[in-house]
Amino acid sequence: MVVARIFSTATCRVGLLLALAGGCCTAQAQQAAQPRTAAAAPELPLPQASPHAVLIQTIGLTDVTVDYHTPSVKGRAIWGQLVPYEQVWRAGANENTVLTFPDPVSLNGQAVPAGKYSFYVLPKSDQDWELILNRVTTHWGSEGYNAKDDQLRLPVVPEASPFHENLVYWFSEMKPAGGRLNLSWEKRTVSMLIETDVHTKALAGIEKVLAAYPTNWQLLAQAADYLVQNNIHSELALRYINESLRLKEVYTNNWIKARLLASKQDYGTAIVYGRRALKLGEKDDPGFKSKQPNMRITLTEWQSKAY
Template sequence: MPRLLCFVLLCFLGFGAARAQQFAMPQASPHAVVTQTIGLTDVTVDYHTPGVKNRKVWGQLVPYEQVWRAGANENTLITFSDSVRIGGKAVPAGKYSVYVLPSADHDWQFILNKVTTHWGSEGYDPKDDLIRVPVLPEQAPMHETLNYWFSDVRQSAARLNLSWEEKTISVLIRTNVNAKVLASMKAAVEKAPADPQLLAQAADYLIQNQIEAELALKYINRAIELNDSYTNNWLKARLMAQKEDYLSAIESARRAIKLGDKDDDTFKHQLPGMKLALTQWQSKAY
């Protein structure tokens, strides 16, 4: 009987242990993912978020002059859908591990490493670094948990920030969005060379970004041939003013104003600005 009782107890305990293994508990450093689209490029940071928990972080929990995994648990990973530049250094599209080298008395280093399968800093080898970028830590409001976040997001650039305890570091990420747009634009126009709306849209992008002026002129001239509207003539006026050909800008602006529908709300809203620009161009031309 004692043997049978022991067997039953062992079975019960074993069953209980098996059930306990399925018990869900929150991680000490929860998983987090943040993604930002910069122009046409997606940037994703996949990391774990350690907490301060009444500890001194910089110089103690995270020692100075030692490479740190910039998070918790396995590698902090950053993925770029297209090539970018960080601190003026080229970074091809792909996935990289993130490390930081903090210092007590000089700039820190933001590091991208090509090996993405390490546990934290274990096995880190500087020969696998893709880039190292100096960063200046700044005092910041208290962040109990480590946080990656984006700021100053523009069409071709954004800042990636890392904040923890009372410090923040950031790096500027730049994308070559115009190159991607140009390639897509040229392919679209090649497929639909007689679409005035597409041609005007392409010219407008080039004018707004002040690139490829001759291509913009080619597109807007063709758009006007297909649709001699006030909007297309106004686009051409803006382009010619950018090229400092103010006589041509004046000619196109006058035609745009003549073609505009005085009862159209959009035109009525634009008209004061068009007249003001026309006056300014006249002062420069004559």
């Protein structure tokens, strides 16, 4: 007992001295006394039942991304059973299915700001289904889903489709400014039209490049050709093509100006530039012969409208 008291007293004195010295040793002693947490259990590298998939599709100048997991049918009844009617479904497996739009888009004609959205489907037994974009993307599937965070809901009619064992997202009906995103699983497909304001983004890029290369006649001609092909900003196209012609006159920029004038129904002047394009092409371009027949046909059409 005496020995124990002496040892205890000595320990207290040492502790007091350590505390007066700054407490660092006391802190180390306390840390050493705390129990060590167990290391995280390792995980085996096994395949997932619903593998992860990422689909990226460029629409115009916008890369649309679909990030999802792919469940399988496995002989189960899907619609109305595994995926109940009248309940919000995560449109995949595991975490949220996430759609990413780096630029503003429209979905079935409804405007959607740029951003990331979780994607849900609300299937129904006897009504149109609903496709849902929600602003919260960190849920596990539909757990924690709240309709107050919805960005929009789109009514859609599900279509019968060939059997798909694995859920799959895919794009169709691709055009310069739009395309259709489809979700197919079992014998059902739902889809929505995604459209982008591609011309606004293209024009911003054109102006940036031409500001850096203002005397490049080829870039000026390409910019004018894009505007002519899409029948937009005709006055800007005229400015670009006139500058291209001033810098260097070849058959290509003459033909672009001819087409531009024809689009403005100035067929008489279009014919003048068209004939000049034919003359320069025959003189300077060895590969011109393949283009010549279609150009002559177009000139004939303009002549019928001009006179």
